[in-house]
Amino acid sequence: MQEDEIRNRIKEIIANVAGLDPTKIGDHATLRDDLNLDSLSLLEIGVDVDFAFKLNLPDERYKEVQSLDSMVELVQGRLAEPRSEAV
Amino acid sequence: MSRNPVVVTGIGVVTPVGTGRDEFWDNLLAGRSGFAPVSSFDTSAHTVHLGAEVRGFQGADQVRNLDASRLGRASQLAIAAAHQALADAGLDSSAGLADPGRAGVSMGTTSGEPLEVERFDDFFLASDLAGMGTEFIVRYPCHVIAANVAAELGFEGSATMIPAACAAGNYAIAHAVDLLSAGRADLMLAGGADAFSRITYTGFARLGAIAPVTCQPFDRNRKGMIPGEGAGMVVLEPLARALARGARIYAEVAGYGLSCDAHHMTAAHPEGAGAARAMERALEVSGLNADEVSYISAHGTGTPTNDRLETIAVKRVFGDAARRVPISSVKSMLGHTMGAASAIEAAVCALAVHCDRIPGTMNLEEPDPECDLDYVPNAARELPVRVAMNNAYAFGGNNASLILRKCEM
Amino acid sequence: MANPRRVVITGAGLLSPLGDSPEALHAALLAGRSALGPITLFPTTGLRCTQAGEIPAFDAQALLGDRNFRPLDRISRLVAAAAGKALAASGWRPEMLRQTEVGLVLGTMFCGVHTIAEFDRRNLTRGPSYASPLDFANTVINAAAGQTAIWHDLRGVNSTIAGGAASGVQALAYAVDLLRSGRLDAVLAGGADELCFETFYGFYRAGRLCGSAADGEASGAEVPVPFDARRNGFALAEGAALLMLEEAESAARRGATVLGEIHGHGGAFDPSRGEDGGRAARAVARAIGAALADAGIAADRVGAVSAAADGGVLLDRHEAAGLESVFSGCRALPVTAVKSMLGEPLGASGPLQVIDLLETMRDGALPGIRGLEELDPVFPRAVLATSPEARSVDFSSAPFAVVDAVGFDGQCAALVLGPAGPAMVGHGDGGGGGGGSR
Numbered sequence: 001m002q003e004d005e006i007r008n009r010i011k012e013i014i015a016n017v018a019g020l021d022p023t024k025i026g027d028h029a030t031l032r033d034d035l036n037l038d039s040l041s042l043l044e045i046g047v048d049v050d051f052a053f054k055l056n057l058p059d060e061r062y063k064e065v066q067s068l069d070s071m072v073e074l075v076q077g078r079l080a081e082p083r084s085e086a087v
Numbered sequence: 088m089s090r091n092p093v094v095v096t097g098i099g100v101v102t103p104v105g106t107g108r109d110e111f112w113d114n115l116l117a118g119r120s121g122f123a124p125v126s127s128f129d130t131s132a133h134t135v136h137l138g139a140e141v142r143g144f145q146g147a148d149q150v151r152n153l154d155a156s157r158l159g160r161a162s163q164l165a166i167a168a169a170h171q172a173l174a175d176a177g178l179d180s181s182a183g184l185a186d187p188g189r190a191g192v193s194m195g196t197t198s199g200e201p202l203e204v205e206r207f208d209d210f211f212l213a214s215d216l217a218g219m220g221t222e223f224i225v226r227y228p229c230h231v232i233a234a235n236v237a238a239e240l241g242f243e244g245s246a247t248m249i250p251a252a253c254a255a256g257n258y259a260i261a262h263a264v265d266l267l268s269a270g271r272a273d274l275m276l277a278g279g280a281d282a283f284s285r286i287t288y289t290g291f292a293r294l295g296a297i298a299p300v301t302c303q304p305f306d307r308n309r310k311g312m313i314p315g316e317g318a319g320m321v322v323l324e325p326l327a328r329a330l331a332r333g334a335r336i337y338a339e340v341a342g343y344g345l346s347c348d349a350h351h352m353t354a355a356h357p358e359g360a361g362a363a364r365a366m367e368r369a370l371e372v373s374g375l376n377a378d379e380v381s382y383i384s385a386h387g388t389g390t391p392t393n394d395r396l397e398t399i400a401v402k403r404v405f406g407d408a409a410r411r412v413p414i415s416s417v418k419s420m421l422g423h424t425m426g427a428a429s430a431i432e433a434a435v436c437a438l439a440v441h442c443d444r445i446p447g448t449m450n451l452e453e454p455d456p457e458c459d460l461d462y463v464p465n466a467a468r469e470l471p472v473r474v475a476m477n478n479a480y481a482f483g484g485n486n487a488s489l490i491l492r493k494c495e496m
Numbered sequence: 497m498a499n500p501r502r503v504v505i506t507g508a509g510l511l512s513p514l515g516d517s518p519e520a521l522h523a524a525l526l527a528g529r530s531a532l533g534p535i536t537l538f539p540t541t542g543l544r545c546t547q548a549g550e551i552p553a554f555d556a557q558a559l560l561g562d563r564n565f566r567p568l569d570r571i572s573r574l575v576a577a578a579a580g581k582a583l584a585a586s587g588w589r590p591e592m593l594r595q596t597e598v599g600l601v602l603g604t605m606f607c608g609v610h611t612i613a614e615f616d617r618r619n620l621t622r623g624p625s626y627a628s629p630l631d632f633a634n635t636v637i638n639a640a641a642g643q644t645a646i647w648h649d650l651r652g653v654n655s656t657i658a659g660g661a662a663s664g665v666q667a668l669a670y671a672v673d674l675l676r677s678g679r680l681d682a683v684l685a686g687g688a689d690e691l692c693f694e695t696f697y698g699f700y701r702a703g704r705l706c707g708s709a710a711d712g713e714a715s716g717a718e719v720p721v722p723f724d725a726r727r728n729g730f731a732l733a734e735g736a737a738l739l740m741l742e743e744a745e746s747a748a749r750r751g752a753t754v755l756g757e758i759h760g761h762g763g764a765f766d767p768s769r770g771e772d773g774g775r776a777a778r779a780v781a782r783a784i785g786a787a788l789a790d791a792g793i794a795a796d797r798v799g800a801v802s803a804a805a806d807g808g809v810l811l812d813r814h815e816a817a818g819l820e821s822v823f824s825g826c827r828a829l830p831v832t833a834v835k836s837m838l839g840e841p842l843g844a845s846g847p848l849q850v851i852d853l854l855e856t857m858r859d860g861a862l863p864g865i866r867g868l869e870e871l872d873p874v875f876p877r878a879v880l881a882t883s884p885e886a887r888s889v890d891f892s893s894a895p896f897a898v899v900d901a902v903g904f905d906g907q908c909a910a911l912v913l914g915p916a917g918p919a920m921v922g923h924g925d926g927g928g929g930g931g932g933s934r
Contacts (some may be wrong), residue, residue: 132623132624132625133624134625187767188764188782191765192765196637197636197637198612198635198636198637199637199658201612204609204612204613204616204694205616207613207694207698208613208616208617208620209620211613211617212617212620212621216697219701220701221701221702221703221710221711222702223694223697223698223701223702224695224698224699224701224702224704225702227609227698228605228606228658228660228905229637229658230605230658230659230660230663230903230905230907231905234765234769234903234905234906234907237765237767237906238767238768238769238905238906240767241767242765242767243764243765243766243767243779243782244763244764244765245763245764245765245907246659246765246905246906246907247657247659247666248657248658248659249655249656249657249658250607250636250637250638250656250658251638251654251655251656252636252637252638258655262670265673265677269673271786285616285619286612286615286616286619286635289615289616289619289624289627289632290615290627290632290635291632292624292627293624293625293627293628293629293632294629294632345653345654345655345679346597346651346652346653347599347600347642347645347650347651347652347653347654348645348651349645349646349648349649349650349651349654350646351646352567352633352634352639352642352643352646353632353633361651368679481636481638482633482636482638482639482642483636483638483639483641483642483643483645483654484642484645484646484654485638485642485654485655
């Protein structure tokens, strides 16, 4: 999957949880500060991203994600791995 | 003392560590655990598997007057506890009520009868709604729990349901006390009930709030709560009536305090402000100073956040006295019985006041520097309990503190 | 008691199928408009009943402001929106809420049962690791009250009361007691329930809806006609309605507009849950009698009654019998049943009835019972006067009004409304301190 496609899909998910227009989410937006998301919303985003891309990652990996950029990286990295189980 | 003091004269409990006052209290004092692998539904797709269920509960056997097949599990738990409480108060239904119009039921719950929604969903997903039957609307709405108890007992005064989540028991008892003080009732049965369900379990698991091995309130390595179920009911009546009929009085309800964080749905205020306000109000209304409290029954779920914030709140209210007041969490044994929790814990406070003993906080292996108060680690304790405070905090930011004290009559 | 604290109403906010302001609601009811129409929120394919009172699509952003309301489910949005309107109508600005703790008491039968079911279904279809955390927060029955408190900074006592169709009146009664006790000086109180497939289908299968008997068997027309001999059930509806209740002196000190006063409340329970008509009627009578006693007024001081009757076959009859016994000394006391137009909005019903009755006390116009043609033979015609059309009511010698609620499972509750000012017991010139200032 192309990075643009990944980024746009993640933006949609974040936008849905944050109640925003996806076009309003800057490419380098930080989740807590720029987008004002609390822990419950961040958890929801992690759940929705994992489901959307079928990543099968534990919650802890998503807790480390602070920004849209790092979420894109996480997804790209996971999709590139040869897979049998969750890390 | 208030102009119209209200006292606790009966206790009934159906819990993961015992049914009936004696078994329950003995097990609590002995530190028995109610935790076991969940049996009522399949947790193999979950990452956690422990629960505090009420095992072997034969609901139908407990219901005398209503048709048990039309009652959900929470209603059956509540009815069982209600009959026990009345019998404990020497007011068995067979004796008849002097004036049913002056007797009422006030209850709390977190989820009501979630098993009924689960049943609906099972049929829905199987594309077989036609097979569902007609009883969903009779069994599910949470008010039916209070209505079923009142109908079972023949009470005609009121049947109120206050679903204030995990603080609901305290809210229900507070409402009952108000009705009695205002002279709108002479006898109230108050408490809470909740049934174990995959909905509740999955939700808390999804929040990462369930402990994988055990519940260790205030312990440095605590990992969360253990969901449970149960019912706790107390009989409340005006002191004058209790004395007139020679009732055994456990304790007086000295007062209560309620507050709302208005901060976050699932996380408490970071400075414990709401919890502190509820405690302060309760003390104020009761005419007590913080240093007069002999024992605090904590909300103490065992989650890292709750226990830390609760400690902060207690320190805010109690100041130096915070280090001297023993605090224990029976959720270390019962798990979190949701809407029943603060009602069961109110019963614990009534017993503590009556017996001058308090249960310990079990599984407290390594103290947490941030939770540095006396949490009565690992063993029950004997001491004079003149005043007991029961704290409960809920989703939605609902906070409630109830104070019970020795009846000095 | 010396100087008992009195409870006045200083504003109201609502979303309903018949309008989103007290004026619009009242105008619609006077005009005899029906809220009922084909359901759009969910499919009704294969069901004999297809009508309900839906709130027209509302712009949550416009009503709630610029913040992220995604964490709120639909019922929470409805309640938060109604609360915002009530706060604005009663003149409570955000800076005032920062200074003063205002409470919230919400009556609801189901709150977010739709959210609960969706949460469960998602768990079952996707697995527990993909259950929705945001939805879980809304599965507790006090979620709408909690979300609304967060949204509007309501840090006073926050409570949810569940009593079926009586929830809203019970919530108002609970709030009155909070104010009388001195715990608070201001409380938003009312009720809400949303239309969803789960509850609609549940009532449908049980045969409670007009137009269908149990399990979708044929019945009468899909029209709710309270007190009518042909009635065969109610039509489900939704709504959210909150009133700002304040301690009278504190409201006067801040120069609040006073719409009226809640003079008394009462409640009772029928252990037969409607199966024993005599007991059921007595419970209705006891609730109303207790409210009158609490208000300190005799039955003949009541100028109008807004009944709970919704077309339910048994409940309407029990209520009529209960009203007859309370008001037996009256002649032609005007009674309306607005659920003939509104449908049955469950937790919102009592508060919507109160809001409409306040309008009636202001303009003297009482809505009729839409579609009423053939009164049930047991209806006490001499004591209570009904009309299919709106008509005028003279409150001059009977300035009070009663709203009563009859739950599906035995709960009965009632309120006595009136102009602001201490009520006088028995006969005499109107209730003391004059009408509300508008």
